Amino acid sequence: MEELIAVLKSVKEDVDFENEQALVSDELLESMDIVAIVSELENHYGITIDLETLVPENFESARSIMKMIESLQNE
DSSP: OHHHHHHHHHHOTTSOTTTOSOTTTTTSSOHHHHHHHHHHHHHHHTOOOOTTTOOGGGGSSHHHHHHHHHHHHTO
């Protein structure tokens, strides 16, 4: 999880990714932030995040992002 937090903070350092549970709902992440995060995740983890996976629920918390990454890595 620490590795993921570092990747997320490289995109948006002013967000408490360790504790926030409503990153999208509380508008802590804007659409351009999510685009940047997707790009970093794809590069860092060697995954492809398609439109089907690009849903708000997958970006609400670091835990939900990690769950999405693990799911994509297991495909």
